[in-house]
Amino acid sequence: MKKSDRPHLSGAAGSTRAAVATALLIMAVVLATALFVLLPRIERSFEALDTRSDHVATSIAESVAADVHRAIGLGIPLDAMRGVEPYLDNILSANPSVAEIRVLDPTERTLYAAGEPGLVYGAHREVRAAISGESLDGTIVVVPSRQMLQRVHDHIVEAAIAIAIAAGIAAGVFYRIVALERRDLPQARFVVGGRAVSHGVFADFSAPRPGPFQPLGQAAARLTVGLRRGQRRLQSVVDEVRALDVTHTLHERIGAALAPLSAYRFDRPFKVRRLEVGFVWWPLLLLTMAMATRPLATNFAEDRVGDDPILPLVIAATMAASGLGGLFGLLAARLLGGRLSKLVTLVATLAAAIAIGSTFILRDVTIFIATNAVAGFGVWFAAFTVLLAEGAGARRPWRAALVFLAAAAIGPAFGGLIAESVGRRFAFLTIGVLLAIVALASTAGAPRRVRRVRTLFTLGPSETFALAAAAMTIFTWSDLYVSAAAFTENYATMAMHFAILGAASFVPVATGARPPALFGAALAAAALAAAFLIDLPAIVATVSIGLGFGFTIHALGARGFGGTAAAIILAALVLTALCEGFGYPLAFAGIMIAIPVAGLLVLLSLLTALASGRARRTRGHR
Template structure:
């Protein structure tokens, strides 16, 4: 049986994309029809303004051939109007007095007015009743085509993002109600067909499909109850032969086991988490540019280092508050904590839009950082609360998937909005999106039951006494500081700081920057599951982590081809995304693998909490490192130095890991 979810999702997304494609076709066609007359009208306004200015100078008695500054003024006019290819001032006999821009091969006629065949517009320069000169502007036909092509790109991105958001909504919808019950019945029938008789999380029983799922569950529960009773009876009798047969039944039919699917209740956090992360991702293409515009010089620091400070403050708040927020969200409840985090995010984004200097912006970003940390920890804690160890991987895949999709959708839409509406308006929109996350949390997430907040904390908390043994473990310390920390430094340095600032230096708009930043999350969304499966299949997680780090680090060498070409930057981000995709899933698995070798009662939550703290510290260091190197050595050197540092750290990790594993093996052989 093919998945009902896949079939319905494909049909609905196909209908949506077809409708958007038809709308985009009409929009682009209408834009081209409207654009050309508007460009002609604009050129006429510019021509009248320039001719009037020259005419006023002539009225003052200055001879035409002795006017000063006409050439530079025409240069500025052409440079400030990309739809104008050239400008020339000519005498009545056709002699060119001044010119700017790319002049045509043949001289256009002196006839006044618009000549569409020549793509020129000529106006008379008046001085009293006389007309001693003619100003001719050349319209750039490629400009209109470029605007329409960029519009097509934006519309295509909007279609892709809309399809992804629709898939998110479908994913959320299938987690509850009738769709969830249909999916539940299908899952049960598929697993039974594969001789898997394990138990499943309950689904909504209000529909006929829900009641059918419940009837199947009752049969499975009874079958598993009888199996466990048989196991207990054979254990009491000490019948080893029959016990082996019963154990074979467990292996073949998974009797006595629970399902590894995440329960339906976990899906409740996906919508508010996705929407809140989308709000933050909207700011990626323009945040360092906005900071740079507000920044004032600070003695002893380069302008690029100053630009990094609000980003460092935001990420430092996220890193330092997460260990504390684990216990806070346990006490307040996940729903309440997520609502408070979304409210802080709303306040921080609105404050960022209203900021008038670097201090105000930094404070606003710190508030946003606290909200980001609260939402992240609350959502992660909610997944942990509602899954057991068998279901944890499935639940965390849902959690990570929402963040990755938000990272794919946010930057291009944020760039388009910033180009069309302005950066401050886009911050306001980000705040409204965070507010929507608050509303979704109130609607979708269940209220904490009475007394639930007083329970023993289960969330992602850190026990401070565990720092010593964890960081004293050579494999864990190497994994944390040679892989996890550099991976986050290079991620923030490349994607959040260096590339947006360099794209601005190249003259690109925020929309182009947002499109470029899509390359990294696309690689991650597509390749992370592939490399995670390969690492598990070959059981070689450490080599995958090292290989990914080396590929990600060496991606920076791409700028040696040309640091001025956006396609080269896209290549760099693509290779970087491939490297990160190779290493990210095996890296998390290695944390648990190395952690099991630790002595004492170190919990998984503490182990992974310290791991995330190291990662967040790398996030905070990323803008500072990038700002320092950019201010001192420039973009190309900054990219290469950070990349080679990542590659070198990964190479050291694999060497240390190989030495540690061989030493441990030698010790085991001697002990035998």
């Protein structure tokens, strides 16, 4: 049997399969129920929209009738008016809730018309206003458009997709974390303990934590208790005999009797330092809440300046503030985090909560940019205070994946859905309040002891460039395109894209596929380029970019979630912001600058991979 074919000690593969099954099951049930059962019933409440559409159409019909009536009053015959159709076109272009306007003469003959009949509700739905003075001079017919109805319908469908994915991932991740703590790690300990016993080590293995393995672990511990007790009794007899055997005549016989026991050890062969596990839920919650602002931040900044030419600079400053704040937060976590864990998680998270929540009342874009810097600093400082501590989630790639990728998948979908439900400002306030609760939650439990901050994992040059390219692609697509350009104030669509992006980035983790990091970065960068250069459909680009990022980060294993990787990801955010900023003096879209930069990073990753491969071969020949 090959090593790779052997079942894993911890049974982690089984837990991953069960978690994926749970996530897919929830996604399927929620999506099917929402789209095929609930949506048709919710559509009945669209009647309110019909009524409101009729009001708009009535207002427009009456206004047009009054204008035409005034013209008739000036002596212009209805069928000889000039400029009526451009006038109707103007009204239509300013009022998307109306599809068609017609001016009819008293015999119901259409004299003037404007609009697109394809957008109407149905043939029979129209509003009429009479042009009447002393007698009926004509009629204005206005047909309400179904644009708003269609928009509401589309938003509900997109919200269903976002909710199904977010709920599935949240449940799958929760399942996986609980399985990890209660089942996989205790199983690994039990199996390793059993194998140690099979090698003759009968040391006192401590019992597992509460969970399915606790009774088994206790029984297994009792199995060796009798042996150790027997060995101690034997040892006392040996001591007694040796004490009495003053002539040493029995020395050889005692040695011969004890010889078979030399194959066994009744104490620990080495000192075991028990690492703290758990508390992974906290950085997961913190990062999820913090990521919830991603669909909101750049378009909020955009709205502060509107069509002002400095818009790219404002968006760039917002993103750069988050990235630079995060980098300083990482540095602070490296310097202080291990010593002041609980104080840091409370204060830094509260600072981030206040910064994000204060957006509710903010008007000034400069202050908003400053709050982004504070939020970035607080969140990354607090999160990495926990994650850089020895024994925390970053030690194991699958556990860290559950923190980082899950937060990036669930958070923005959650933020988008809140903004869709209560508006953007209230969404910032809600996220701030939730972050404050997360901050208080970090103080729960026993004091966290001072722990050593782990050495930052280092990445090779090729991996560094690959990770930077993949992260830059993600930020360009999601923050610059989805949030700031394509779907401004369309939060359901944003939530859907972020959820799909997150789900796609989880595919490599769920399937265990692990091509080189360069492959993922190249896939993401190619998808980004294709989206803008050959009009690759947005949804396909979202899936491909998410997959590419997932492949890259999964290929790096535990190192993909260490402090170095986090610094590279934040630096990529700043680099994306710089591309956007350079768009201002160059009069060029920032995205079109970011695409070649991401491509260049992929190329550098390839070249450094080839160079290091050649160096390895050369060393091999020597």
